[in-house]
Amino acid sequence: MSRKGVLRASRSRTALGALATALVLALPALAGCGSGEHRDSGSPGPATVRLPPRGAGFDYQIGGGYRPAAGVRIVSRDRSDSPAPGLYNICYVNAFQAQPAERSSWPADLLLRDARGRVVIDEDWHEPLLDIGTPAKRERVARRVNRWIDGCADKGFDAVEPDNYDSYTRSRRLLTTADATAFMTLLSRHAHARHLAIAQKNTAELASVRVRTGLDFAVAEECGQYDECEVYAKAFDGRVVDVEYTDSGLRAARARWGGRLSIVRRDRDVSVPGSAAYVRKVR
Numbered sequence: 001m002s003r004k005g006v007l008r009a010s011r012s013r014t015a016l017g018a019l020a021t022a023l024v025l026a027l028p029a030l031a032g033c034g035s036g037e038h039r040d041s042g043s044p045g046p047a048t049v050r051l052p053p054r055g056a057g058f059d060y061q062i063g064g065g066y067r068p069a070a071g072v073r074i075v076s077r078d079r080s081d082s083p084a085p086g087l088y089n090i091c092y093v094n095a096f097q098a099q100p101a102e103r104s105s106w107p108a109d110l111l112l113r114d115a116r117g118r119v120v121i122d123e124d125w126h127e128p129l130l131d132i133g134t135p136a137k138r139e140r141v142a143r144r145v146n147r148w149i150d151g152c153a154d155k156g157f158d159a160v161e162p163d164n165y166d167s168y169t170r171s172r173r174l175l176t177t178a179d180a181t182a183f184m185t186l187l188s189r190h191a192h193a194r195h196l197a198i199a200q201k202n203t204a205e206l207a208s209v210r211v212r213t214g215l216d217f218a219v220a221e222e223c224g225q226y227d228e229c230e231v232y233a234k235a236f237d238g239r240v241v242d243v244e245y246t247d248s249g250l251r252a253a254r255a256r257w258g259g260r261l262s263i264v265r266r267d268r269d270v271s272v273p274g275s276a277a278y279v280r281k282v283r
Contacts, residue, residue, distance in 0.1 A: 049197040058262035060243040062092045063270035083156045091152030095145045095162035097127040132183040142186040159197035161219050166203040188214030204228045207235035224253025
């Protein structure tokens with residue numbers, strides 16, 4: 001199982017002022033409007049991807065898979081899990097940081113280090129950042145992440161959700177937006193070659209370059225709570241799945257975007273039914 005209690009949206013506040021103008025100028029809409037439509041991936045070759053339906057019932061199950069409730073058509077699960085039969089399935093992959101239990105399996109030089117040689121850690125999750133600061137290192141990290149993407153494709157997932165796109169904001173200025181977008185482009189090309197759609201996870205400040213990076217839809221956390229849903233909705237032509245972790249966030253998201261985006265309220269541990277902390281609401 002990968003991460004629990006994901007709270008990435010709150011880290012994307014700083015760039016939104018400049019983003020508003022850029023979005024007006026830079027965001028083309030996705031072609032087509034059918035639910036679950038297919039489209040050309042934009043990658044070399046004949047590969048096509050299946051896009052998630054707009055405004056469909058959604059459940060965020062990265063803390064462990066379970067039988068989806070009636071009305072759910074989209075499910076996100078960890079790469080170690082299996083897809084839910086008959087639904088649109090998104091495969092969660094921690095792509096920009098190392099799981100604490102997997103730290104020792106990464107080559108030492110692919111863990112981002114500061115000027116004193118100390119590994120840079122995301123303190124919230126105790127995860128080392130991966131060093132994607134040069135083309136050569138990006139290629140090496142991508143080779144490993146792409147094997148996980150292959151696993152998602154082989155299991156029958158429809159899409160992949162690479163987490164921690166915003167890790168450059170926690171890199172102590174050792175990584176840049178250019179590093180993040182270059183790495184994401186590598187992942188999107190591989191995902192498309194495997195006929196998988198690929199999601200932008202949070203990171204609203206980079207929504208304006210989603211075409212260049214090859215991203216197909218958005219997985220947002222707390223876009224209602226932090227008033228970011230419009231950024232994602234405009235960038236991805238309404239193909240947005242949003243998980244809120246508070247009742248107030250759910251109300252805010254549904255007040256403006258209910259019926260247009262796929263919105264669910266989950267507990268912060270994204271736990272399974274039967275757990276004391278389990279929460280799932282859509283209203």
